[in-house]
Amino acid sequence: MTLNPLSLSQFPEGQRHCCQPMAEMLNYYCEQHSEPFECPDRLIFYSAKFDEYGIIIHDGSSVYSVIGFCPWCGAKLPESKHDRWLVELDQLEFQNPTDQDIPAAYLTMPGIKQKNEVAYPQAHSLPCE
Ligand SMILES: [Zn+2]
Ligand SMILES: [Zn+2]
Numbered sequence: 170m171t172l173n174p175l176s177l178s179q180f181p182e183g184q185r186h187c188c189q190p191m192a193e194m195l196n197y198y199c200e201q202h203s204e205p206f207e208c209p210d211r212l213i214f215y216s217a218k219f220d221e222y223g224i225i226i227h228d229g230s231s232v233y234s235v236i237g238f239c240p241w242c243g244a245k246l247p248e249s250k251h252d253r254w255l256v257e258l259d260q261l262e263f264q265n266p267t268d269q270d271i272p273a274a275y276l277t278m279p280g281i282k283q284k285n286e287v288a289y290p291q292a293h294s295l296p297c298e
């Protein structure tokens with residue numbers, strides 16, 4: 170039995186994101202806006218916590234629309250771990266994780282991965298492309 174391939178593994182080896190434009194967008198540093206959601210030049214947001222990518226909706230709030238494919242290179246992006254995150258934290262008695270002091274392992278994606286290997290031994294495989 171193989172473990173669920175980690176989401177990063179579908180990107181070229183050593184690359185955190187699928188392509189250069191995506192990486193540049195996510196590493197973009199704006200001197201005027203410290204928050205990505207405040208900067209009109211930022212189009213994409215990456216949530217390490219949920220391992221999901223989204224298009225920023227610039228309506229003054231911190232909202233983004235999750236996307237499944239890269240708008241530049243078309244690469245399949247990792248499936249959001251948001252639901253899994255909520256389910257696992259619920260099992261740990263965190264019913265309102267956004268308002269609660271959750272385990273550090275759930276603050277970033279690597280923690281999700283580790284939990285994933287334990288809690289989801291039969292997780293479905295991502296299609297190989
Ligand atoms: Zn800006
Ligand atoms: Zn890309």
